[in-house]
Amino acid sequence: MPDLxxxxxxxxxxxxxxxxxxxGVSRATASRVVNGGAGVxxxxxxxxxxxxxxxGYIPNHAARTLVTRRNGAVAVIIDEPExxxxxxxxxSRQIRGISRExxxxxxxLVLLLVEGSGDxxxxxxxxxGGHVDGVLxxxxxxxxxxxxxxxxxxxxxxxxxxxxxxxxxxxxxxEVPYVDCxxxxxxxxxxxxxxxxxxxxxxxxxxxxxxTSALDRIGGYHDVLPGAGxxxxxxxxxxxxxGARAMGELLDACPDLDAVFVSNDMMxxxxxxxxxxxxxxxxxxxxxxxxDDMASVAEATEPPLTTIRQDVExxxxxxxxxxxxxxxxGTGAWPESVVTPTxxxxxxxx
Amino acid sequence: MPDLxxxxxxxxxxxxxxxxxxxGVSRATASRVVNGGAGVxxxxxxxxxxxxxxxGYIPNHAARTLVTRRNGAVAVIIDEPExxxxxxxxxSRQIRGISRExxxxxxxLVLLLVEGSGDxxxxxxxxxGGHVDGVLxxxxxxxxxxxxxxxxxxxxxxxxxxxxxxxxxxxxxxEVPYVDCxxxxxxxxxxxxxxxxxxxxxxxxxxxxxxTSALDRIGGYHDVLPGAGxxxxxxxxxxxxxGARAMGELLDACPDLDAVFVSNDMMxxxxxxxxxxxxxxxxxxxxxxxxDDMASVAEATEPPLTTIRQDVExxxxxxxxxxxxxxxxGTGAWPESVVTPTxxxxxxxx
DNA sequence: CTGAAAGCGCTAACAC
DNA sequence: GTGTTAGCGCTTTCAG
Numbered sequence: 001m002p003d004l005x006x007x008x009x010x011x012x013x014x015x016x017x018x019x020x021x022x023x024g025v026s027r028a029t030a031s032r033v034v035n036g037g038a039g040v041x042x043x044x045x046x047x048x049x050x051x052x053x054x055x056g057y058i059p060n061h062a063a064r065t066l067v068t069r070r071n072g073a074v075a076v077i078i079d080e081p082e083x084x085x086x087x088x089x090x091x092s093r094q095i096r097g098i099s100r101e102x103x104x105x106x107x108x109l110v111l112l113l114v115e116g117s118g119d120x121x122x123x124x125x126x127x128x129g130g131h132v133d134g135v136l137x138x139x140x141x142x143x144x145x146x147x148x149x150x151x152x153x154x155x156x157x158x159x160x161x162x163x164x165x166x167x168x169x170x171x172x173x174x175e176v177p178y179v180d181c182x183x184x185x186x187x188x189x190x191x192x193x194x195x196x197x198x199x200x201x202x203x204x205x206x207x208x209x210x211x212t213s214a215l216d217r218i219g220g221y222h223d224v225l226p227g228a229g230x231x232x233x234x235x236x237x238x239x240x241x242x243g244a245r246a247m248g249e250l251l252d253a254c255p256d257l258d259a260v261f262v263s264n265d266m267m268x269x270x271x272x273x274x275x276x277x278x279x280x281x282x283x284x285x286x287x288x289x290x291x292d293d294m295a296s297v298a299e300a301t302e303p304p305l306t307t308i309r310q311d312v313e314x315x316x317x318x319x320x321x322x323x324x325x326x327x328x329x330g331t332g333a334w335p336e337s338v339v340t341p342t343x344x345x346x347x348x349x350x
Numbered sequence: 351m352p353d354l355x356x357x358x359x360x361x362x363x364x365x366x367x368x369x370x371x372x373x374g375v376s377r378a379t380a381s382r383v384v385n386g387g388a389g390v391x392x393x394x395x396x397x398x399x400x401x402x403x404x405x406g407y408i409p410n411h412a413a414r415t416l417v418t419r420r421n422g423a424v425a426v427i428i429d430e431p432e433x434x435x436x437x438x439x440x441x442s443r444q445i446r447g448i449s450r451e452x453x454x455x456x457x458x459l460v461l462l463l464v465e466g467s468g469d470x471x472x473x474x475x476x477x478x479g480g481h482v483d484g485v486l487x488x489x490x491x492x493x494x495x496x497x498x499x500x501x502x503x504x505x506x507x508x509x510x511x512x513x514x515x516x517x518x519x520x521x522x523x524x525e526v527p528y529v530d531c532x533x534x535x536x537x538x539x540x541x542x543x544x545x546x547x548x549x550x551x552x553x554x555x556x557x558x559x560x561x562t563s564a565l566d567r568i569g570g571y572h573d574v575l576p577g578a579g580x581x582x583x584x585x586x587x588x589x590x591x592x593g594a595r596a597m598g599e600l601l602d603a604c605p606d607l608d609a610v611f612v613s614n615d616m617m618x619x620x621x622x623x624x625x626x627x628x629x630x631x632x633x634x635x636x637x638x639x640x641x642d643d644m645a646s647v648a649e650a651t652e653p654p655l656t657t658i659r660q661d662v663e664x665x666x667x668x669x670x671x672x673x674x675x676x677x678x679x680g681t682g683a684w685p686e687s688v689v690t691p692t693x694x695x696x697x698x699x700x
Numbered sequence: 701c702t703g704a705a706a707g708c709g710c711t712a713a714c715a716c
Numbered sequence: 717g718t719g720t721t722a723g724c725g726c727t728t729t730c731a732g
Contacts (some may be wrong), residue, residue, distance in 0.1 A: 013480065015709055026719045031711060041717065058479045062421075063709035065412035066724045073460075092442060099463040103472060108481070109461045110423075113449040122453060129408045130363065131458070240650045269650060276652065300590045300619060302626065302652070365725055376703045381727060391701065413725035416708045 014055040023051040034059060072107050074323065075132040077123065079114035079139055079146060090294065090312060091138075094160060097316025098136060105324050107133070120145045127155050134323045136160060139211070150176065158323045160315065162212045162337075177326075177337040179318045181310035183213050183291075186342030187220025190261045190289040190308050193344055195224065199259035199287055203232040205246040205271060207263040214238075217263045217291060232257065236267045243267025247274040258286055259350065265290040265297040265307055272301050272349070287350035303348035310342050364405040372401040384409060422457050424673065425482040427473065429464035429489055429496060440644065440662060441488075444510060447666025448486060455674050457483070470495045477505050484673045486510060489561075500526065508673045510665065512562045512687075527676075527687040529668045531660035533563050533641075536692030537570025540611045540639040540658050543694055545574065549609035549637055553582040555596040555621060557613040564588075567613045567641060582607065586617045593617025597624040608636055609700065615640040615647040615657055622651050622699070637700035653698035660692050 020030035025044055032040050033048035034057075040048075051057070065071050076098060078091065095109075102109050110132055112123055127135065127149060134156040137146055150157045159178035194202050204221045207214030222228065231253045236242030243262060247270065250257060262268035268290035272282060280286050282303055290298060293309035318338055325335045370380035375394055382390050383398035384407075390398075401407070415421050426448060428441065445459075452459050460482055462473055477485065477499060484506040487496055500507045509528035544552050554571045557564030572578065581603045586592030593612060597620065600607060612618035618640035622632060630636050632653055640648060643659035668688055675685045 016711095017709075027709090028711080028720080029718060032718090035711085039717065044718085056478075058475065060416070060709050061479060061481050062412045062415035063724090064711075066410070066416055066709080066726090067711045069724085071412075076461075095461070096463060099461065100465075103469075108476075111426075111445070111449065111459045111461045113446060115450075119453075125408065126458075128406075129411060131411050240646060266646075273650070273652060296590060296616075300623070302623060366727095367725075377726080378703060378705095378728080379701090382702090385727085389701065394702085410725050413708090414727075416710090416725080417727045419708085 013060075014057045015060070016057070019048065019051045019055055019057050022055060023047040069130070071131060071133050073110050073132045074102060074107050074320070075110045075112050075127070075135045077112045077114060077135060077137040077146065079137075079144060090292065093312040094138070094316040097313035098320055099316075100313075101317040101320035105320065107320075107324075114146070117145070120149065124149050124153075128153050133327055134158070136319050136323060147176070156323060156326045158319045158326075160319055162216070164210075164212055175334070175337075177322055177335050179315050179322065179338045179340070180213070181315060181340045182342050183216035184220040184223065186291060186308040186310065187217040187261065188223050189220075189342065189344050190291065191221050191224040193306075194259040194261060194287055194289060194350060197259070197283075197287055197350065201232070201254065201257040202228070202259040202261060203234070203250050203254070203257045204228070205243060205250065205260060205262040205267055206233060206235045207238045207267070209235065211238075214263055221261055236263070236270075238264050238266055240266050240270040240273075243270030244274045245270075247271035251275075251278060251280070259288070260286060261289050261291075263291055265292045265294045265301075265305060268305055268307070268349075269297050269301050272303075272305070276302065283348065283350050289344075289350045293345050298345070298347065301349070306347045306350040307345055308342045309345045311340055315340055363410075364407045365410070366407070369398060369401045369405055369407045372405060373397040419480070421481060421483050423460050423482045424452060424457050424670070425460045425462050425477070425485045427462045427464060427485060427487045427496065429487075429494060440642065443662040444488070444666040447663035448670055449666075450663075451667040451670035455670065457670075457674075464496070467495070470499065474499050474503075478503050483677055484508070486669050486673060497526070506673060506676050508669045508676075510669055512566070514560075514562055525684065525687075527672055527685050529665050529672065529688045529690070530563070531665060531690045532692050533566035534570040534573065536641060536658040536660065537567040537611065538573050539570075539692065539694050540641065541571050541574040543656075544609040544611060544637055544639060544700060547609070547633075547637055547700065551582070551604065551607040552578070552609040552611060553584070553600050553604070553607045554578070555593060555600065555610060555612040555617055556583060556585045557588045557617070559585070561588075564613055571611055586613070586620075588614050588616060590616050590620040590623075593620030594624045595620075597621035601625075601628060601630070610636060610638050612638060612640050615642045615644045615655060618655055618657070618699075619647050619651050622653075622655070626652065633698065633700050639694075639700045643695050648695070648697065651699070656697045656700040657695055658692045659695045661690055665690055 016027050016030050020027045023030060025048060029040060029044060030048050033045050037045045076095065099109055114120065114123055135150060136158055138160040147163060157176050159176055162178050162180045191202060202225060206218050209215060234246035234249045236246040243266060260271060262271055268288055272288060275282055275286055282288055290305045290307035293307045298305040298307050322335045366377050366380050370377045373380060375398060379390060379394060380398050383395050387395045426445065449459055464470065464473055485500060486508055488510040497513060507526050509526055512528050512530045541552060552575060556568050559565060584596035584599045586596040593616060610621060612621055618638055622638060625632055625636055632638055640655045640657035643657045648655040648657050672685045
């Protein structure tokens with residue numbers, strides 16, 4: 001006879017009650033042991049542990065959450081137009097770091113991908129439902145509704161990347177901490193390197209102006225080259241194609257440029273293609289420096305790309321640590337934001 | 351006075367009880383309405399709906415799970431050595447599709463990244479804990495422990511990519527359904543295209559033999575070219591570098607080759623680089639066809655890559671649909687596996 | 701069709 | 717230290 005009982009395994013799972021009975025203690029004691037065993041005499045601890053093993057007991061998460069109001073889960077929210085998430089290894093790495101650190105804290109990663117405005121309602125409902133203990137949010141654009149939602153529901157949050165500080169946020173609400181790399185410093189490093197190479201006409205291909213990373217990198221460029229003319233600046237959208245287009249514009253506007261600092265590696269890869277197509281030698285005629293050091297991109301370009309490395313995975317881990325700090329500090333005090341250092345990686349392009 | 355009350359918002363969330371009271375009905379009726387309202391008279395339905403709105407009621411997931419034993423969550427398990435997940439846009443796209451479809455089903459995506467053997471214990475505990483209703487698993491290698499775990503705990507599962515059917519699985523256990531693209535057919539299409547171009551010495555750069563996709567693509571290559579010699583075959587690891595290395599070997603082993611079918615776009619990109627370095631013209635001297643059609647790679651290569659497109663996002667959605675089918679069929683019957691079609695995308699490389 | 705009541709499995713006061 | 721006892725918020729028989 002085939003089993004008509006649905007999911008037999010599932011119904012057979014032992015409860016704390018069973019563990020307690022087997023160990024000859026009360027449910028309360030069993031619970032204490034399962035949760036660390038503080039304040040329970042050693043012999044009893046051992047008995048309970050044994051019973052747990054023998055029964056293969058696994059705590060029921062839902063029951064625990066119901067009473068503790070802790071979910072043991074963190075939401076990672078990524079709001080990004082398709083074209084970037086589809087093609088940028090950046091997210092994979094960041095998430096890898098987050099996943100690792102979350103595992104270390106025994107917390108689950110709930111992935112929330114936001115695409116259109118319609119999605120915000122769903123996310124709002126989810127956060128409002130208190131299904132997660134905290135939130136890690138990425139790629140905030142100036143016009144995002146997310147920060148407002150997060151503030152409204154007071155969900156403990158850490159941002160990935162410095163968020164645009166909106167007017168609404170300027171009030172009495174405590175600032176949400178973020179983790180970001182030193183975009184401005186990294187950009188300075190890149191441009192200084194180009195200067196030290198003797199380059200005089202150094203252009204910049206910037207990223208979209210609604211992202212603070214792009215803005216900060218522009219800032220670094222201007223820190224080193226305060227007098228750079230407008231004709232030396234073009235804007236891309238962080239994609240390969242965008243970089244190619246921007247490079248074309250730049251070449252048309254000032255044919256005498258001898259270096260380009262590109263705001264990310266993807267765009268740099270597009271820029272290199274255009275330079276090659278136009279017969280411009282890299283680095284002889286034009287030196288190129290990127291940003292990110294995405295190995296899959298920077299090492300694969302022709303020539304390999306000199307770029308600014310940021311520790312994306314480390315930043316992911318850091319985000320989790322900050323969040324956990326906040327969650328575990330009974331006070332609800334916010335930890336400080338963290339800016340991680342960058343580093344110039346020399347390859348052949350500059 | 352600063353609020354010492356932790357998370358005030360969270361403690362203020364209205365319960366079903368409150369909704370019922372406000373609507374002047376019992377908790378049971380309120381529950382029925384919240385869950386669809388079947389078998390409740392219209393006026394009462396309206397009253398309850400109104401109360402829900404006014405109070406901003408959101409069901410407590412944990413409480414619901416506790417009694418229904420349904421989590422409304424699905425785990426996505428990815429077991430992959432770092433080097434691939436770090437650099438392959440493939441996963442981002444697959445996950446995007448899954449996320450979309452999961453949203454449509456009001457289910458959450460719990461991401462489980464598995465790295466070493468040590469991680470399996472954690473994953474096992476998680477699955478055994480019944481924290482998710484089902485599992486979507488990827489990148490199964492022949493030696494993975496995951497299939498065994500999944501079988502042991504009878505977690506409803508759908509695989510991404512045809513799994514290697516191990517001996518242990520050959521028993522009475524029902525086969526786990528999978529979603530995969532027509533790797534073999536796609537490979538045939540690629541090679542046939544090369545043949546139709548008049549190429550006579552067509553080589554193949556294969557992927558790692560512990561992945562069925564690589565195996566199936568080799569199969570397709572041999573379907574069209576049953577007599578192809580061993581010297582025409584090299585193996586890479588699906589990375590850019592691996593593709594470059596394999597291309598080098600191939601060129602050394604048979605300098606007269608006039609075409610290469612490469613098992614994925616990343617490797618093809620590496621192969622193209624080596625061809626360029628050695629002064630071999632593409633497609634004049636050697637025509638190249640890839641597999642995957644990852645836009646960020648295939649469109650960025652020099653020359654742009656002719657390749658086989660697979661609908662990665664669609665496959666992700668399909669996986670969710672199959673899983674939901676299984677979850678909602680009271681019978682526990684397994685749906686059939688699905689193989690999706692591929693398509694040749696012509697660019698400049700062949 | 702609706703309400704009363706019995707838990708789901710666990711933790712946390714509160715007694716002993 | 718350890719056990720007893722209330723629930724956490726919800727669904728679901730079972731009466732009416």
